Amino acid sequence: MRRQILIMFVAFISVTTFGQTAAKRIADFNLDKKTAIQGYDPVAYFTQKKAVKGKATIVATYEGVTYNFSSQTNKDLFLKNPAGYEPQYGGWCAFAMGDYGEKVEINPETFKVLDGKLYLFYNAFFNNTLKSWNRDEVNLKKKADANWKKIIN
Known part of the structure; x- marks a missing residue:
C-alpha cells in the first residue's frame, strides 16, 4: 500500500511539474500558435548550416513547445536531444x-x-x-x- 501511494505521489508531482514547466515555456518562448522559430527546422541550422522551413506535417513537441522539421531524419535527431537543438x-x-x-x-x-x-x-x-x-x-x-x-x- 505504501509503495502504491509513493508511486502515485511521484506520478502526481511529475505531471504537475511538467504542466508548470510546459505552461511557463509556452508563456516565455517566442511562439506562433505554440510553434517555435516561425516553423523553421531547428536541426537544419546545425546539419545544413542554413535556415530551412519545416513542414507542418513533421512535428515534435518538447515540454509544450512545438517544432516543425523539414525531414523525418531531423525530427529523429531532435527527439534524441531536444534541449541541444532548441x-x-x-x-x-x-x-x-x-x-x-x-x-x-x-x-x-x-x-x-x-x-x-x-x-x-x-x-x-x-x-x-x-x-x-x-x-x-x-x-x-x-x-x-x-x-x-x-x-x-
Whole structure:
C-alpha cells in the first residue's frame, strides 16, 4: 500500500511539474500558435548550416513547445536531444536579450551557431542585430544568459 501511494505521489508531482514547466515555456518562448522559430527546422541550422522551413506535417513537441522539421531524419535527431537543438533565450533575439534584457522578435534566417548552441537575431529595416552581436559577443552573451535566467525563473 505504501509503495502504491509513493508511486502515485511521484506520478502526481511529475505531471504537475511538467504542466508548470510546459505552461511557463509556452508563456516565455517566442511562439506562433505554440510553434517555435516561425516553423523553421531547428536541426537544419546545425546539419545544413542554413535556415530551412519545416513542414507542418513533421512535428515534435518538447515540454509544450512545438517544432516543425523539414525531414523525418531531423525530427529523429531532435527527439534524441531536444534541449541541444532548441534556440537560446526561448527563440528571442540574442542581441536584444544581451543588450537590454528584452524579448524581441527574430528573423529565423539570421542566426549563428556558437559552441553547439543556436542563437537567433532580429534583422529588418536595415537593422541586422547579428552584426552588433558579433562586435561584442562575449559580453552580450554573458548578459543575455543572465537576463534569460531572470525571465525563466
